[in-house]
Amino acid sequence: MAEKNPMGAAGRAxxxxxxxxxxxxxxxxxSGAGKTTLVxxxxxATGTIQRTGRVEDGTTVSDFDEVEVRQQRSVNLSLAPMVHNGIKINLLDTPGYADFVGDLRAGLRAADAALFVVSASDGIDGLTQMLWEECAQVGMPRAVVITKIDHQRADFDEVLAACQDVFGDGVAPLYLPVVTNGHVNGxxxxxxxxFYNYATGTRQEKEPGAEYESxxxxxxxxxxxxxxQESEDESLMDRYLSGDHIETKVLIDDLEKAVCKGNFYPVLCSGMGIGAAEILELITQGFPSPLEHPLAEITTVDxxxxxxxxxxxxxxxxxxxxxxxSDPYVGRISLVRVFSGTLRPDMTVHVSGHGLADRGHEDHDVDERIGTLSSPLGKHQRTVAKAIAGDIVAVAKLSRAETGDTLSDVERPLLMTAWTMPDPLLPVAIRAKSKADEDxxxxxxxxxVAEDPTLRLENNAETRQLVLWCMGEAHTDVLLDRLAKRHGVEVERVDLRVPLRETFGGKxxxxxxxxxxxxxxxxxAICHIEVEPLPSGGGFxxxxxxxxxVVPRQFIPSVEKGVRxxxxxxVHAGYPMxxxxxxxxxxxxxxVDSSDMAFQIAGQLAMKExxxxxxxxxxxxxxxxxxxxADDYVGSVMSDLSSRRGRVLGTEPVGTGRTLVKAEVPELxxxxxxxxxxxxxHGTGTFTRSFLRYEPLPSHLAGKLSTASE
Structure with missing residues (x-):
């Protein structure tokens, strides 16, 4: 890219x-595609830091969390602001694990475009395609960066073909790597x-050799x-086919429009010391500004x-x-995208949060005075005087605000429609290791829970267990790590109890x-009862x-109360009937001796008999x-369901190459x-579950669960 007029619509840069x-x-x-290294x-390249790589304590400038430092992987959404040619760029580094798709969706909500990172040495896996579809669902403008092009196993042509095959039409390279003696030098x-030559360590512009013409x-x-094809000027195609020269500026302008509409996905390259300038050029000249970003639906709090x-x-x-x-020294820090208005330090804002009560987030409408504003880079916070519409900033001392909440003027409380949160489907039962931990x-x-809306906390009164509903094993590990290291609370996992029921097998x-x-x-009190089972779902x-x-009228409800x-x-294993x-x-x-309590006890004794x-x-x-x-895994999924005592109800195709399998499966x-x-x-399958009914437990399993766990 080049030659674009940098002046805005009003004639100002x-x-x-x-x-x-x-x-x-x-x-x-x-994960492993090279997002953090690219950041x-x-x-x-923008001079925000002096060099890349890890500093003395092993962290990187973009490490946001102590868990990331220990586990050497990104598990959080983190912000890396920089300035290039007068344009402020807020890079939002999203986690690459399916367990942290909640942070991915939060990053997409805060962003106006997505830079999709694919490794030249590892190619595209099923999870990569799932993440692409996440972006497509919200209509996010996208470009692709093929990283690690200097890796010994890198194959640019192969990965490019894979991108075009997996991501579909509209994927085309803007740059080609030049390989000399096995090394990428431009x-x-x-x-x-x-030809942009990087052989000397600095970018030098040259004419490409004749060997590259074809x-x-x-x-x-x-x-x-x-x-x-994406241009609004229908005459361009005729001009191109007739052999007319199309000005580069016209092509760049149409490229930007096509990217903004989410219909065209340019491909760039990146390696050690190569490609940063080209990527920054695309971001500043080809990606949309916040002015072009459609806002989510906004309502009053009612x-x-x-x-x-x-x-x-x-x-x-x-x-x-x-x-x-949560920072142990600063307290709660909120990463905030400003969509309209201006946010200033020490101003009072209205905080609105709704719709996640089932996950432990109470609906609330409160006024809070915010603290300082800062531009975060890893753990470093640089104080800023304000955050205007379109910007992203870290806000201190919002003690009541949680992820997904809306900040608005006190005089005009508003609420943005929240983004869709994935359902946590992995239950993990925990208990405190000591009395001090329990406190x-x-x-x-x-x-x-306030930090992570993908976490659901359940205190199950029936099984008397504390259950964390998580996105997966990696998500669980991170949560327990934070409990121990950040909050000083040690817990241990325990076997999850599934709440069973009892019923009589005869009359x-x-x-x-x-x-x-x-x-x-x-x-x-003496009572005679007859008991018979009802069909499934018949209740009581x-x-x-x-x-x-023979039983006075005032004591008949007493018998029923005792039975209930x-x-x-x-009456057998301690589960409700x-x-x-x-x-x-x-x-x-x-x-004289009959009473309400006497007949309650009689009713209980009759049920036991x-x-x-x-x-x-x-x-x-x-x-x-x-x-x-994916269609490739339908057979394995159906075989696995059978091994779980599941009953497959049917299958139906969904889109291209994917199948929806419906089944009934015991919770156990x-x-x-x-x-x-x-x-x-391979990380691509998703599922939903909802309670259907109770069914008799097979006798060989009932013997193992004959008594309720204490």
């Missing part, structure tokens, strides 16, 4: 203090038709055709649509918390006899067939499961399915 001088770009790609190269710009002609022709909000520094304040972290656990978990009659005389006021029925007043109490406690009809048909009472006469069946919960997986068999499916499908 874009600057970082206006929205047209800001570029918010999310780096997207699978460091761009930071060094790039050829297909639009400029110049290669340039082949790739340049495909590139120009792709750009012209849900009424609001019109007229745009990316205007003088407009009403609308900002969104896209990431929340601190509740507060520490509250902070984790029977029993008597509950509660007769005690110990001197003075005694107890006297209590039938009164007392005649002749015993059903809640279970369901799907039972109990008929009270006879009994006896005493004019029934358990001695007929089999008691254990019932297990069965979920309806929908699994979306899918507690770790989030991990197993990811392994079977």
């Amino acid at each position: 874009p600057t970082a203090d206006r929205a047209d001088g800001i570029r918010n770009v999310a780096l997207v790609g699978h 460091e190269h761009l930071l060094a 790039l050829i710009g297909l639009l400029s038709q110049k 290669q340039i002609e082949e790739y340049r022709g495909s590139l120009i055709e792709g750009i012209i 849900g009424k649509p609001v019109q007229g909000i745009s990316c205007d520094a003088e407009g009403s304040l609308v900002a969104e918390v896209v990431k929340t972290t 601190k656990l509740s507060q520490a978990l509250g902070r984790l 029977c009659q029993a008597m509950g006899r509660n007769v005690k005389q110990t001197g003075g006021h005694g107890q006297y 029925e209590f039938v009164d067939k007392i005649v002749g007043g 109490a015993q059903m809640d406690r279970g 369901v799907d039972v009809r109990v008929t009270l048909y006879d009994g006896k009472a005493h004019s 029934c358990a001695q006469k007929v089999p008691v069946l254990l019932l297990e919960p069965v979920d309806e499961v929908s699994i979306l997986v 068999e899918i507690t770790r399915y989030a991990i197993d499916l990811r392994s079977m499908s």
